[in-house]
Amino acid sequence: MNLTxxxxxxxxxxxxxxxxxxxxxxxxxxxxxxxxxxxxTESELIIFNEKLSEEIGLGKIENDQDSAFLNAATxxxxxxxxxxxxxxxxxxxxxxxxxxGRAIFAGEIADKNGKKTELQWKGAGATPYSRHADGRAxxxxxxxxxxxxxxxxxLGIPTTRALSLSLSGENIVRDMLYDGNPQYEKGAVMMRTAxxxxxxxxxxxxxxxxxxxxxxxxxxxxxxNYFPEIDPESPxxxxxxxxxxxxxxxxxxxxxxxxGFVHGxxxxxxxxxxxxxxxxxxxxFLDEYSLNFTPNTTDLPGRRYAFGNQAxxxxxxxxxxxxxxxxxxxxxxxxEKTLNDFSTEFWKKHDKMMAAKFGLNEVLKDDDQFFTTAQxxxxxxxxxxxxxxxxxxxxxxxxxxxxxxxxxxxxAITDEQFGKFKNFISLYLERLKLNTISKTESKKFMxxxxxxxxxxxxxxxxxINEITAGKKDLLNKILKALEHPYEELFPEFSQKxxxxxxxxxxxxxxxxxx
Numbered sequence: 001m002n003l004t005x006x007x008x009x010x011x012x013x014x015x016x017x018x019x020x021x022x023x024x025x026x027x028x029x030x031x032x033x034x035x036x037x038x039x040x041t042e043s044e045l046i047i048f049n050e051k052l053s054e055e056i057g058l059g060k061i062e063n064d065q066d067s068a069f070l071n072a073a074t075x076x077x078x079x080x081x082x083x084x085x086x087x088x089x090x091x092x093x094x095x096x097x098x099x100x101g102r103a104i105f106a107g108e109i110a111d112k113n114g115k116k117t118e119l120q121w122k123g124a125g126a127t128p129y130s131r132h133a134d135g136r137a138x139x140x141x142x143x144x145x146x147x148x149x150x151x152x153x154x155l156g157i158p159t160t161r162a163l164s165l166s167l168s169g170e171n172i173v174r175d176m177l178y179d180g181n182p183q184y185e186k187g188a189v190m191m192r193t194a195x196x197x198x199x200x201x202x203x204x205x206x207x208x209x210x211x212x213x214x215x216x217x218x219x220x221x222x223x224x225n226y227f228p229e230i231d232p233e234s235p236x237x238x239x240x241x242x243x244x245x246x247x248x249x250x251x252x253x254x255x256x257x258x259x260g261f262v263h264g265x266x267x268x269x270x271x272x273x274x275x276x277x278x279x280x281x282x283x284x285f286l287d288e289y290s291l292n293f294t295p296n297t298t299d300l301p302g303r304r305y306a307f308g309n310q311a312x313x314x315x316x317x318x319x320x321x322x323x324x325x326x327x328x329x330x331x332x333x334x335x336e337k338t339l340n341d342f343s344t345e346f347w348k349k350h351d352k353m354m355a356a357k358f359g360l361n362e363v364l365k366d367d368d369q370f371f372t373t374a375q376x377x378x379x380x381x382x383x384x385x386x387x388x389x390x391x392x393x394x395x396x397x398x399x400x401x402x403x404x405x406x407x408x409x410x411x412a413i414t415d416e417q418f419g420k421f422k423n424f425i426s427l428y429l430e431r432l433k434l435n436t437i438s439k440t441e442s443k444k445f446m447x448x449x450x451x452x453x454x455x456x457x458x459x460x461x462x463x464i465n466e467i468t469a470g471k472k473d474l475l476n477k478i479l480k481a482l483e484h485p486y487e488e489l490f491p492e493f494s495q496k497x498x499x500x501x502x503x504x505x506x507x508x509x510x511x512x513x514x
């Protein structure tokens with residue numbers, strides 16, 4: 001691997017605490033703190049994403065030193081690993097300084113075209129921002145993040161990526177549901193990548209500290225490195241930056257709705273400046289359709305981060321970012337316009353996305369009511385979101401609906417309920433007749449928009465249990481399936497959640513510890 005090519009531009013550009021003191025504390029006036037990794041001497045590499053490593057310019061594993069680097073066992077001598085400081089609003093409340101509590105940066109690597117990718121371990125040890133925790137990660141949560149981030153990438157959704165996953169060789173105590181029942185679990189460390197891990201919270205912290213000089217420097221750095229469409233000399237550059245962040249966030253949320261993804265903990269410190277899905281914790285794909293679904297037990301009973309609230313919460317989070325950037329933009333009307341435009345843009349994109357899922361080539365004036373009717377039917381009849389659209393691809397006026405759609409319902413339905421479903425299918429077939437494209441083209445719309453494979457939590461649950469027992473057969477099958485999510489490589493994955501997993505801890509119910 002090209003470990004000697006890893007650079008660390010943050011040290012050159014931003015103020016840093018270089019004391020190497022990992023005592024948890026406030027670090028005002030700095031963006032990063034030099035933080036050594038724990039150095040896991042008994043670590044073992046489980047998965048290595050060689051294709052990604054080649055793409056970003058890091059290359060193949062060639063010796064034990066390369067593996068030791070991925071395992072967070074050793075670090076090349078020229079690197080000073082670090083964690084960054086940020087703040088955030090958690091569940092709607094200002095939390096003050098947070099920071100990389102169990103993430104440590106190695107630096108960035110450039111590909112053959114000069115594009116840089118940041119490299120970051122998760123679970124490599126305590127940092128000044130660990131907030132009384134140990135900075136470690138368990139195998140359970142690490143498998144979830146590795147596999148889901150790769151699944152999201154292959155679905156075509158903006159996301160951080162996973163480069164490697166290793167057993168740390170340690171056992172770690174965790175109280176998975178915060179219910180007073182801590183247990184030992186296998187420790188793990190993963191390396192994840194992104195063009196940038198900059199979050200809303202980085203700007204929130206600096207703005208709250210009233211460090212306008214550092215805020216300006218970070219915003220200018222962001223424009224120069226990640227938003228080439230913005231003229232860095234323009235007098236409106238910071239307003240344009242905020243508008244572009246809102247635009248990318250809108251696109252990401254629409255994609256979440258397309259595949260039925262629920263993030264679970266959309267705090268402002270978990271929001272990417274680049275519109276990437278970041279920090280995979282108590283996430284889930286929808287099984288049965290419900291706007292009120294949240295996989296995160298910490299989010300109960302309020303369901304702030306429920307599936308149907310995600311666009312509203314994204315806009316709320318953008319309000320907090322607007323407040324943080326106000327010292328640079330100094331124009332309330334421009335910020336308000338951008339925030340109002342977010343809602344307009346989101347719903348326009350959302351309806352276009354929904355039209356494609358139904359095989360409709362354009363959005364007509366009454367389609368908003370059609371989409372609402374579809375949502376109501378799916379929710380009332382507990383219909384599997386993914387299987388419903390898969391089955392819809394081949395429905396016609398001659399289809400035996402009870403046979404064709406028989407496996408998409410989570411509850412037994414009455415004749416009256418099936419009558420509602422039948423009426424909706426009739427409504428849908430009538431709407432299809434208004435298309436100005438052929439049936440073949442309509443089906444292509446649907447096939448591009450509706451995945452055949454989603455990484456359901458119960459499948460992940462089974463995979464984690466197997467890996468914990470030292471087996472990788474299911475993991476390898478999942479990794480193959482997620483690379484081709486719009487094909488049905490393994491029919492056994494195209495099944496609704498088995499009743500056994502209803503309410504299963506670690507599958508249907510998760511926490512921020514997940």
